[in-house]
Amino acid sequence: MKAICLLSGGLDSTVTLAYALCKGHEVTALTIDYGQRHQRELEAAKAVTSHYRVRHVVMKLPLTEFRSSLIDPSIPLPDRKVEDIGYDIPDTYVPARNIIFLSVATGLAESLGASNVFIGANSIDYSGYPDCRPEFFQAFEEMLRVGTKMGTLGHPIRVEHPLLRKTKGDIVKMGKIMDVPFELTWSCYRGGERACGHCDSCLLRLKGFKEAGLIDPVPYEE
């Protein structure tokens, strides 16, 4: 069965892609270049799709005038402790990002005759974004049921979020079992030569590798 997998090039979306492949899907990976400051993750997405030899669609959607520290370099990225992450919605929140990404993925799925859309969202070790929570996905699927052609025909696109309730440690372990090329992935919001090690995304990734008892192969700043 055909499926679309949203792929940022980070740890979670790459593990999700591997999972979709494990399930036997014919996967088209979809990367959206929304003008993120860490453009390096686009290169990572490309490397991951080359590794897996899956079709890769890259769509450019510059989110002009969207307010987020992931887009606007004049807004500083937060530096905080890992235990403080997840209790509020930080400046890295890109308004409606997952809603937009899933909408585009749904349209592509309907166009290509795919039945499933995979997304690596996580609601346990995450940054507190509202569009990563189970109740959001439930409401989104209901909306697809009434708002799309496939939905009105009784076959709405299914949104699959296999990592939703997993800890970051479990995600790393899952990736290890599936032999995910962690070294090709990129999570750091700063997008420098080496990962910064202290943005929210690095902190959560490092926590995951530590919990899994593994060493992250990606180079970090001293």
Place this chain on the structure above:
Amino acid sequence: MKAICLLSGGLDSTVTLAYALCKGHEVTALTIDYGQRHQRELEAAKAVTSHYRVRHVVMKLPLTEFRSSLIDPSIPLPDRKVEDIGYDIPDTYVPARNIIFLSVATGLAESLGASNVFIGANSIDYSGYPDCRPEFFQAFEEMLRVGTKMGTLGHPIRVEHPLLRKTKGDIVKMGKIMDVPFELTWSCYRGGERACGHCDSCLLRLKGFKEAGLIDPVPYEE
């Protein structure tokens, strides 16, 4: 209060923009260039925003690989009778288009501190698209309630669809009362020098002017 108004440059979205202004909103018009074959509607949108002197954000989002006769010129546009429109979902359906447009508009609204998103959707004299129906908008708003920052704070973005239950004739009459510059708008899917007069969009527009007892100022092919 700030509001975003989705503006294609056609009749319905222009009447909706006039209505949002009438209600006293400070409006930012949002046009999405998704690679539609009737690029002429983008010029119309520009003319309309100049007329009203409202801020105009144009976002480019080429819907690569989306299957629709509005995007892919190799798929012929339907030519049919006006009374046959609305009973099935035609090839002009762009998968998830309103879902994508509303998602982007929501993100822009959250970014600019706008509380409302206006859309000129209509479920009476329409082409049968599932994302134009009342049940879709209800589900979409519920999804915004749980999936956005403003929603979790108890102030979800409101989606306003003032034309949803009006006939095309009523829309034209409403536009006439508000002195809408009909001559600047563009509805024809073919996007030639003159409107073709026989695509779904022309048929519905002509029906509206006829019902309202008015002459459409836009030039039509002989």
